[in-house]
Amino acid sequence: MLHVAAVGASNVLLTNSDTTISTFNKDYVYEVKKARSEIRIDGVIEEPDWQAAQKADTFFKVLPVDSGYATQPSTILMTYDDKALYLAQIFYDTIPGKRVMESFRRDFAFGNNDNLLVFFDTFLDQTNGFSFGVSASGAKWDGTMSNGSAVSLDWDCKWESKTKHYDDRWVTEMRIPFKSVRYPRGSQTWFTNFSRLDLKANEKSSWAPVPRQFPTASLAYTGVMNFEEPLPKPKPQISVIPYIFGGVSKDYEAGTDASYRKDFGFDAKIGISSSMNLDLTYNPDFAQVEVDRQIANIDRFELFFPEKRQFFLENGDLFSSYGYNTSTPFFSRRIGLDAPVLAGARLTGKIGNDLRLGLMTMTTEKTNDFLSRNFTVVSLQKKVFARSNIGFIAVNKQYFDVPSDTSMYNRVVGVDYNLASANNFWSGKFFYHRSFQPGNPDKQYSQGASVTYKTKHLTLGLYETSIGENYLAETGYVRRSGYNFVGTKTGYNFVPNKKVVSHGPDVQIDNYYDKDYNKIEHEYELSYHFQFQDRSEFELSYKNFYVKLQEDFNPTSDAANFLPVGSDYHFGAVSAEFTSTRKTLFNWRAEATKGSFYSGDIQFVEGEIGYRFQPYVNLTMNFNFTDMDLGAPFDREQFFLVGPKMDITFSDKIFWSTFVQYNEQVDNLNINSRFQWRYQPVSDIYLVYTDNYFTGNWNSRNRAIVLKMTYWFN
The missing domain is CATH 2.60.40.1190 (Immunoglobulin-like)
Known part of the structure; x- marks a missing residue:
């Protein structure tokens, strides 16, 4: 007691x-x-x-x-x-x-x-x-x-x-x-x-x-x-969630015949103890998962899209919280997007009050492009001090059916310390990860440290990262490698408690260096933010960039030209962003940016507008217009991205959403429409329709429709 x-x-x-x-x-x-x-x-x-x-x-x-x-x-x-x-x-x-x-x-x-x-x-x-x-x-x-x-x-x-x-x-x-x-x-x-x-x-x-x-x-x-009295003894629970699905798809771009698919699978949840859960999946299908929201991409690095598949998300912090979001050893979206998942298991929970355990293993099927692979990750987190913890992670990606004289694998092990003070004012992270691969070259490390102090008025942060040039986390997300980074952030918040509830400046200074600590990039930002009584917000900022390219780079669709490795550029831009109150039926957010960009100029506006007929219909539309002119020999680039979405909730059991994304940058119009009927608690019927078109001649690229039914037994 x-x-x-x-x-x-x-x-x-x-x-x-x-x-x-x-x-x-x-x-x-x-x-x-x-x-x-x-x-x-x-x-x-x-x-x-x-x-x-x-x-x-x-x-x-x-x-x-x-x-x-x-x-x-x-x-x-x-x-x-x-x-x-x-x-x-x-x-x-x-x-x-x-x-x-x-x-x-x-x-x-x-x-x-x-x-x-x-x-x-x-x-x-x-x-x-x-x-x-x-x-x-x-x-x-x-x-x-x-x-x-x-x-x-x-x-x-x-x-x-x-x-x-x-x-x-x-x-x-x-x-x-x-x-x-x-x-x-x-x-x-x-x-x-x-x-x-x-x-x-x-x-x-x-x-x-x-x-x-x-x-x-x-x-x-x-x-x-x-x-008033002790709670009843926790009883281990067993749930089985079988599902059946079927669908038809046709790839017009490849000129293939229609492909029909019907199959079944299941998830199972087994309570090993009052604090430990075993999740099993066989032949999972994720057709009901909402499509990613597209964004205009003029960056030099791979974009990070969040995981949306439920099996990977429950207790996902045990696996995904290692490192930074720019260098993490485990990123579940690496599993199952290029080949179907055959089966998997995940054990998560607590051992005693202070130790958390996570174990996941997933196997993908062999395809024409990829061998069968197994992905296994083990995580242990031990609470220390008031609210901090220290964690250990090991990730293994192993190929099956490889030639007898070949070894194909990628492994990462690492340790993280996560600082959280009793009053939450201090937070931070310190980590060191190392990868292993055939040949095992040197400089396979990822290391970082950060500490933040945050009060009602003051925010202070110091951040450091060092990624070896041969660090490879194939089951993770590594935005870039072979660099050293040091950054600081300082902010002050005035709280007058009037029509302007709070306002204040923020200064962020980020510097990137090569392995010999020669500067290769910086990003300096000065901003001032306002929050108003109705919870609307406004921010004005200026960013200054310096980039010395480590690889050839082409931010346009002009395949014949590129910015060469070794060239360096100074540029900057001014931005203004406003977010309206959310309590009105009509609401909106918009950001406008204008300035220089590498060898030329750029201006763009992006945001989202919405209107609701509450609580039944919610209409939104995200938008982006980019105008980029890098000068000769590049062509001027102008493209739109528009994404209207209609979300209808007929009741707390019947939902229908349709998301249309028109993207001139990738020459694609995507339509995703999803109907969901929750006919029993946590049991659903989904009908999902997806279509893709070229934006120029409006010819169909591919089309698919899927029906899926799940039922929760427990």
Whole structure:
């Protein structure tokens, strides 16, 4: 059993045999009483247990300023029985106008909806946890938490909620089965916080106060919830999710006949213990995954697109958080995009309170272009000090059926230290990774260090990276190799709490050097930002660049000409960006840039406009126009990228989205239309149509339609 005792003036100390954890907000304790009768999830708070429950009804402002109480009252009630936790929410709303509710879609966009979010730290490590929430439309939100505040919404579980609206308030009841979350045996205390986003009042607030520079999801600033009796013993759960799919595709560009496909596969989730999960997949199909949003690419390096496939995303931080986003040893998009995945397994969870384990192995099929390959990654993370951790990772990519006198593999091992102070003001990372490959040349290292100090007013950061010229992480993402980097960032924030809520300057200085520490590139940025009372934002910036090319570079489609290796360039540009408030039905964001670019000039405008017929229809369109003139002998380049998207949510079970992307830079028009019917909890039928056309003559390039059905047994 946990014992609670006040320590000092700012934190509470909780001990549990081999665990000692300090947390802030010692005075914010919620005593959860056990229910004596049945709770009906109907959005009507009338049961006796709700009347007897403790009220969490004092919410503190976090944004626009973190002083004072929220303008509109909020109340949270909780109770529980042997099977589930129950939560009731009453958010009063007397400001004239419609409540902001974008759609019925699960895992809604946080900033586009009035909403409640709840955060649970069940293992009391102030680093990992679970998040649940509802928007004003009644749409659900559920996700796993990592790195102290990050929420991954790619985890779904079975739980219930019901939302009702009244003239002066909106009310929700929630039922979260204990079997849907993980917690230690004998658990009687969790850390928690409740967050309200009230767009009509232009406020974000929380029950346990959080400094405005941090998200309300910050587990360093949770309060404490004590259950009246210890929770029921966690029971291992087994879920099987079979799926069948079929489709037809035709490649007009290649001139091949139509190709028909029908197949089946399954996912399985096996609870090894209350804190350890085994996920299995056979013959997975990811046709229902939303297509990537295209962007205009005039960069010298490979673009980084985020992972969207659910199997790789649940507990994905155990594998993807190593290194930086410019040099990470494991990037799951390397698996299965060039060859179908045959099968895979992933074991993730906790060993005790302070050690996390991740093990993943995936095998892809042999194709005409690639041999069969196995991808295996092992990750261990050990909590140290208040909220920091040290991690070890090993990644192996192995080819099958290679000639007997040939060895084809790529391996990376590494260690990371992630700094997170008790009050969240200090954060940082220190890592060293090394790759191994046939021949094993020298300089196969990736090393980096960073430290950031962040308060309400001041941000200071120092960053360093060194990547060896022969470092190779084939299962990772390495933006560039053979360089040394040093960068700093300084920012100051004035918070006058008027129509301009906050404003201030930011200075970023990034320098790149070759292996002998001769400068090969710099990027200096000076910017000034404004945040207004209605949560709209404006930023004005100037960037100055120096580049000495290490390889030939052609940013245009002019195949006959290029900028030669060894040539150097000084250039710069001015940018202005505005983001409107999200509480109005019409909203927009736009950025305009004008300046020099390598040997010539560039100007472009990009952004997004949107309108919603809430909560049923959400219309958006991203756009980009680029005008680039590098001078003779290059041709002047002018191209559009336009991406209209229509998202219709007929209810909380039926969704239809269509995304059209017209991209003159790559001479392609893509149409992706996806229908989803959630006919049972976490069980879906998808119908997906994809078409590609040339932008000049509008001839079809390829076309496909896929039908997929899943069902969740548990």
